[in-house]
Amino acid sequence: MVSDFILRAALAGIGVALVAAPLGCFVVWRRMAYFGDTMAHSALLGAAAAIAFDIDATLGVFIVSVLVALALLALERRGGLATDTLLGLLSHSALAVGLVVMGFMTGLRLDLFGYLFGDILAVGTNDLILIWGGGAVILAVLLRIWRPLLAATVAPDVAAAEGMNPARQRLIFMLLMAGVIAIAMKIVGILLITALLIIPAAAARRLAHTPESMAMIAAGIGALAVAGGLGAAVAADTPAGPTIVVAALVLFLIGLIPWHGKAADHG
Amino acid sequence: MPRTARAVAPDTAPGTPGGVLFRATGIGVKRGGEWLVKGVDLTINPGEIVTLIGPNGSGKSTTAKVVLGLMRPDAGRIERAAALRVGYVPQRLAIDDTLPFTVRRLMTMTGPADDDAIVHALSRAGVGHLIDAAVQRLSGGEFQRALMARAILRRPDLLVLDEPVQGVDFAGEVALYELIRDIRDELGCGILLISHDLHFVMAETDRVLCLNHHVCCAGTPQSVAADPEYRRLFGPRAVEALAVYQHHHDHAHGPDGEVIPLASRDPAAHSHGDGAVCRLDHEHEHDHGHHGSGHDADDIHPIDPASATDGQ
Numbered sequence: 001m002v003s004d005f006i007l008r009a010a011l012a013g014i015g016v017a018l019v020a021a022p023l024g025c026f027v028v029w030r031r032m033a034y035f036g037d038t039m040a041h042s043a044l045l046g047a048a049a050a051i052a053f054d055i056d057a058t059l060g061v062f063i064v065s066v067l068v069a070l071a072l073l074a075l076e077r078r079g080g081l082a083t084d085t086l087l088g089l090l091s092h093s094a095l096a097v098g099l100v101v102m103g104f105m106t107g108l109r110l111d112l113f114g115y116l117f118g119d120i121l122a123v124g125t126n127d128l129i130l131i132w133g134g135g136a137v138i139l140a141v142l143l144r145i146w147r148p149l150l151a152a153t154v155a156p157d158v159a160a161a162e163g164m165n166p167a168r169q170r171l172i173f174m175l176l177m178a179g180v181i182a183i184a185m186k187i188v189g190i191l192l193i194t195a196l197l198i199i200p201a202a203a204a205r206r207l208a209h210t211p212e213s214m215a216m217i218a219a220g221i222g223a224l225a226v227a228g229g230l231g232a233a234v235a236a237d238t239p240a241g242p243t244i245v246v247a248a249l250v251l252f253l254i255g256l257i258p259w260h261g262k263a264a265d266h267g
Numbered sequence: 268m269p270r271t272a273r274a275v276a277p278d279t280a281p282g283t284p285g286g287v288l289f290r291a292t293g294i295g296v297k298r299g300g301e302w303l304v305k306g307v308d309l310t311i312n313p314g315e316i317v318t319l320i321g322p323n324g325s326g327k328s329t330t331a332k333v334v335l336g337l338m339r340p341d342a343g344r345i346e347r348a349a350a351l352r353v354g355y356v357p358q359r360l361a362i363d364d365t366l367p368f369t370v371r372r373l374m375t376m377t378g379p380a381d382d383d384a385i386v387h388a389l390s391r392a393g394v395g396h397l398i399d400a401a402v403q404r405l406s407g408g409e410f411q412r413a414l415m416a417r418a419i420l421r422r423p424d425l426l427v428l429d430e431p432v433q434g435v436d437f438a439g440e441v442a443l444y445e446l447i448r449d450i451r452d453e454l455g456c457g458i459l460l461i462s463h464d465l466h467f468v469m470a471e472t473d474r475v476l477c478l479n480h481h482v483c484c485a486g487t488p489q490s491v492a493a494d495p496e497y498r499r500l501f502g503p504r505a506v507e508a509l510a511v512y513q514h515h516h517d518h519a520h521g522p523d524g525e526v527i528p529l530a531s532r533d534p535a536a537h538s539h540g541d542g543a544v545c546r547l548d549h550e551h552e553h554d555h556g557h558h559g560s561g562h563d564a565d566d567i568h569p570i571d572p573a574s575a576t577d578g579q
Contacts, residue, residue: 029366151376154362161335161355161427162377201365208367 005121010230012123012131013244016184017196017222019135022142022215023180024197024222025204026173029153029211033198034084035072038091039174040181040193042068044098047115047185051105058130058182065178068094095190118189118241120230127186134183138176145172150211188241195245196222203252221251287312288351288425288457289334294343296329303329305342306481311425311457316448316471318460318488321478322500327461328429330478334459335427354423354456356414358430360402368402370394370413380420392416392446407434408443415446419454426450427459444471 027036043061045068050060068090075086102110111119142149151159152166159166184193200222201214208214228251229244236243288311295305304326311317311334319327332338333345335355362368374385389395392412397405405413411431418426428447432440448471451458460472468475468488475491477483477500484494491497 029363031363147377154366154368154373154376155357155360157332157335157337157357158355158360159377160337161353162421163353164377205365205367210367210369210372214367 005123006230006234008123008125008128009120009240010227012128013120013187013226013230014223015128015131015135016180016187017200017226018219019138020180020184020193020196021200021204021218021220021222022139023173023176024199024201025211025215025218026149026153027177027194027197028201028205033194034087034091035069036177036181036197037194038072038087038094039065039069039177040190041091042094042098043181043185043190043193044115045094045101046098046182048098048101048105051110052101058134058185061185062178062182064094065181066175069174069178114189115185116189116191117239118185118187118192120187120240120244123186131183131187134179138179141172142176145169146212149173188244192241192245195248199245199248199252200225203248203255206255222248225251286348287346288348289459290346291333291340292344292346294330294333294340294345296326296333296338297341302480304478304480307343307476307478308482308485309334309476311459313424313457314451314455315473316451316458316460318462318468318472318475319478320462320468320475320491321483323463325479327463327478331427331429331459331461334425348424352422352424354418354421354426356411356418356426356428356431358433359410362403364403369399370397370402370405371399373402373413374417374420376417378421384420388416388420389413391419393442408436408439411435411443412446415443415450418450422454423456425457425459426454427461429461430463431460432462447471 024036027033042064046061046064047057048060049064050057053060072086072090075081075090076083081089099112102112102115114122148159148164148166149169149172151164152169156166180197181190181193184196188196200218203221204214204218207217225248226244229247230240232238232247233240233243289309290311291307291309294307294309296303307326307330309317309330319330321327329338333340335353336347370389371385374380374388386395386398389398392415394409394412394416397409397413400409402410402413415431431447432443435443447458447460450456451471462468468491470488472488474485475488476485477491477494477497479500483496483500484491486494
């Protein structure tokens, strides 16, 4: 009954959700939602650059996301403009430049809608290998830097004074973000990647008592949203990427309903 | 810059054989073409409390950041003891509410620790009952105590405290200063204390550096209060305000308990008659009520006996 392409889509989506949710927790804790958005929006430029230079699309997206993140850090250090202004500037500029560059490539068969909103049902075996392989690497790195990254999130100055290197943790974190964006683009599209990062994390907050449990609960919620959203998309014939995000939103809203569990008095 | 001979030299800090923990000579920090601080000399020895006072924006935090290694000075020279273990107690942490972070987790933030040691350090700092409380819910005083418990757990050689009593009420202030002194006594660490609060300078402060982009004056609390530069910077009212929290003792104790008359370590105090400084060691078992409720205003004395005693 379940066809291969739906199975592949589910595996791909769940793989991305399991990686995106723990990173998304850090995005929420570090108040970097807009930052994530900016990196994600630059992914279209990355895809265009990949076509122009004839390299792998995932690699192109990764490289351009990292460059945009570094540009942001440099502009931030230079001062003069508030960070949110810089983010807005970079975010929409990257998107617009990406669209313009894509516009020049009229000779090629480009699925712009797929880039923007994802094309999870077109996931192939190679994509699956990339998602689970890349995802495993990202999670392994995250696990390795967990304590210093958390310290850098809570108290960068204290961490630095006590011999850690918050600047390096921040850089590694950005590389991981770029990696997630690269593997998630095909699933939900660049406009909705941030949703997959932060909605499960936000939904997990009230249920969690430690940073680690929040990351794991978020991963579970993310996977559930993918499964539910995909099922609903197939049943109702709606676009899969946006339906997955809607499913995540529904889970978040369910979490808002007051209930008298022991977790409720903690948040 | 005036130096005070130290009566007590607890040479227990590991990896710092006898020498100073930190020495800055003529350091300056420049930002956007302006010197935030310039020509600052600062030495911190093991077992010593150095207090930095100065108005807002006088470069106290900048100086502290240089000591902590968070900022590179643009001028001057810095020496640090080899393998110096630094502890830092910031004023506040901006921890997002979405992060479930308990006091227990704060204790193991930069390194693992066993549970018994965590419980002991927290109770020592008087916040044992808050072990499972969310860090974001702590009051200013509780937060400072939790961070000091981290210091007790980590056993640093050098502890930097940034305005630890800000937003803490009077009784809490006294109790926090006592805790700071006890940490110094127990760990034998050097302490750099930053304060814009002129009302208090602990009696246990060995030296005060009065900063206003440069070192205006430095020395014992008594000599700084008497310094014309200090009076010029903070006005004559400030001299009334600069109260030294002190106990009624006229001597200090060496590591083995022998009595050391204070006159020998603090020549500057002579000119101030009763400006006796008390240095407590472990042998002095005062009951430091955990929230300072046991102390009243009698413990507070103005530097200048002639001025009004509206200390706070």
